[in-house]
Amino acid sequence: MKRIKLVVAYDGTNYCGWQIQPKDATIEGILNEKLSSLLDEQITVIGASRTDSGVHALGNVAVFDTDTKIAGERIARALNQRLPDDVVIQSSEEVPGDFHPRYQDTRKTYEYTIYNAAFDNPVTARHHHFVYVPLDFQRMSEASQYFLGEHDFLSFSTTGSPTKTTVRTIYECEVRQEGQYITMRVTGNGFLYNMVRMMAGTLISIGRGRREPEWIRELFGNPKRGKAGPNAPAKGLTLIKIRYMDQEKDGD
Amino acid sequence: MKRIKLVVAYDGTNYCGWQIQPKDATIEGILNEKLSSLLDEQITVIGASRTDSGVHALGNVAVFDTDTKIAGERIARALNQRLPDDVVIQSSEEVPGDFHPRYQDTRKTYEYTIYNAAFDNPVTARHHHFVYVPLDFQRMSEASQYFLGEHDFLSFSTTGSPTKTTVRTIYECEVRQEGQYITMRVTGNGFLYNMVRMMAGTLISIGRGRREPEWIRELFGNPKRGKAGPNAPAKGLTLIKIRYMDQEKDGD
Numbered sequence: 001m002k003r004i005k006l007v008v009a010y011d012g013t014n015y016c017g018w019q020i021q022p023k024d025a026t027i028e029g030i031l032n033e034k035l036s037s038l039l040d041e042q043i044t045v046i047g048a049s050r051t052d053s054g055v056h057a058l059g060n061v062a063v064f065d066t067d068t069k070i071a072g073e074r075i076a077r078a079l080n081q082r083l084p085d086d087v088v089i090q091s092s093e094e095v096p097g098d099f100h101p102r103y104q105d106t107r108k109t110y111e112y113t114i115y116n117a118a119f120d121n122p123v124t125a126r127h128h129h130f131v132y133v134p135l136d137f138q139r140m141s142e143a144s145q146y147f148l149g150e151h152d153f154l155s156f157s158t159t160g161s162p163t164k165t166t167v168r169t170i171y172e173c174e175v176r177q178e179g180q181y182i183t184m185r186v187t188g189n190g191f192l193y194n195m196v197r198m199m200a201g202t203l204i205s206i207g208r209g210r211r212e213p214e215w216i217r218e219l220f221g222n223p224k225r226g227k228a229g230p231n232a233p234a235k236g237l238t239l240i241k242i243r244y245m246d247q248e249k250d251g252d
Numbered sequence: 253m254k255r256i257k258l259v260v261a262y263d264g265t266n267y268c269g270w271q272i273q274p275k276d277a278t279i280e281g282i283l284n285e286k287l288s289s290l291l292d293e294q295i296t297v298i299g300a301s302r303t304d305s306g307v308h309a310l311g312n313v314a315v316f317d318t319d320t321k322i323a324g325e326r327i328a329r330a331l332n333q334r335l336p337d338d339v340v341i342q343s344s345e346e347v348p349g350d351f352h353p354r355y356q357d358t359r360k361t362y363e364y365t366i367y368n369a370a371f372d373n374p375v376t377a378r379h380h381h382f383v384y385v386p387l388d389f390q391r392m393s394e395a396s397q398y399f400l401g402e403h404d405f406l407s408f409s410t411t412g413s414p415t416k417t418t419v420r421t422i423y424e425c426e427v428r429q430e431g432q433y434i435t436m437r438v439t440g441n442g443f444l445y446n447m448v449r450m451m452a453g454t455l456i457s458i459g460r461g462r463r464e465p466e467w468i469r470e471l472f473g474n475p476k477r478g479k480a481g482p483n484a485p486a487k488g489l490t491l492i493k494i495r496y497m498d499q500e501k502d503g504d
Binding site for chain 1: 261262263308309310328332337338339340341342343370371372373374375376377378379490
């Protein structure tokens with residue numbers, strides 16, 4: 001028995017998110033199905049980030065246990081031949097049997113992409129959120145700096161998400177502008193349910209002049225569930241990568 | 253009667269190109285249908301660039317004549333409400349009755365996007381061409397400079413395209429690298445059938461080491477139909493914009 005770690009990329013447009021559902025297509029569901037068929041045993045993957053319906057990923061992580069004799073690093077290519085074009089394994093490798101994708105010290109990086117113009121750009125519309133109200137990039141960039149550090153993100157989480165603590169640490173948060181695109185890139189040690197989308201929605205509110213950049217500081221000072229936002233649409237969000245800090249230390 | 257100019261953007265994935273077909277969905281077909289229904293008269297558009305099946309556009313141009321009383325600049329928004337999400341009018345304006353989108357002095361700009369990595373990126377896969385063989389960006393960049401100026405592009409055109417002359421002028425050709433993406437941007441006074449895709453295919457051959465950058469100069473020196481290439485896939489190609497030089501002069 002060995003444990004295999006997959007780095008998984010997908011266009012989330014046609015999936016009801018990561019987590020397996022009885023009827024709808026999900027990333028977890030299709031991985032279980034194609035891995036079981038490839039390895040000829042019942043495979044159940046455990047995902048690092050259970051992304052929502054419509055959210056994309058370049059570097060989500062999943063692990064599974066298998067008795068296969070196929071070398072860990074060869075599974076990616078074999079699995080890709082069975083997967084549809086909108087799900088592509090980026091790498092596969094054997095990891096220690098106690099490696100769990102969720103219960104570890106991680107750094108997750110997300111990007112949220114906005115297309116800001118009078119009319120939408122259909123070429124990239126599947127992976128950006130279109131905003132036709134002019135956004136003030138400088139204000140958004142200034143505001144993004146308030147996210148840095150350790151804060152109670154309760155205001156940036158929607159109702160009902162069960163979690164022990166709502167304190168998270170943000171290591172990197174920057175907003176860049178390329179032509180009509182405005183992209184927020186954020187790295188943290190974890191994110192509450194809908195947190196990145198509410199951070200993006202908050203920056204949009206600030207960028208269009210409805211709120212001041214200092215609003216973010218106020219939300220941290222007086223946290224109240226769901227007070228930030230709004231929750232920006234899923235299609236603009238991509239999980240870029242997940243770093244496992246212990247695994248990296250092991251590598252030294 | 254007035255003549256309206258549209259700037260048209262589309263994700264070409266689900267269309268059999270620009271030119272109207274009896275059965276298949278095309279950009280010209282859907283514009284004729286939706287404009288006729290919006291303006292309640294029979295509308296026939298004339299396109300600037302009859303892009304191939306699967307090719308995208310941010311700035312293709314179409315004109316049509318109409319008796320409508322709707323102001324030219326208001327047609328874009330009204331038409332967008334009827335069009336599917338993958339076709340978006342960027343602007344509409346009234347132009348002189350003798351403005352023809354094809355028979356004028358123009359500068360067309362195309363981009364061809366390659367994703368160069370071990371595995372494909374499904375998030376942007378609809379509008380890039382995936383190449384897993386490592387490409388030498390410096391060689392491609394060096395080679396791209398041979399395209400500049402006036403040349404006989406016969407070698408960069410596929411069999412049977414009817415045209416008076418195969419001489420074209422390239423004003424700008426640059427290759428840029430952003431992460432795993434390599435993008436060729438080219439501006440010229442016109443392009444033969446499949447010419448941009450064969451220019452991209454030629455740069456890919458050079459980038460993977462099969463050909464030397466000087467090959468392009470040899471192809472110009474001894475032109476022979478279809479000798480360059482190969483013809484890179486349609487999905488990597490986007491028509492970025494078309495400038496009408498006479499119209500710009502009028503504006504001064």
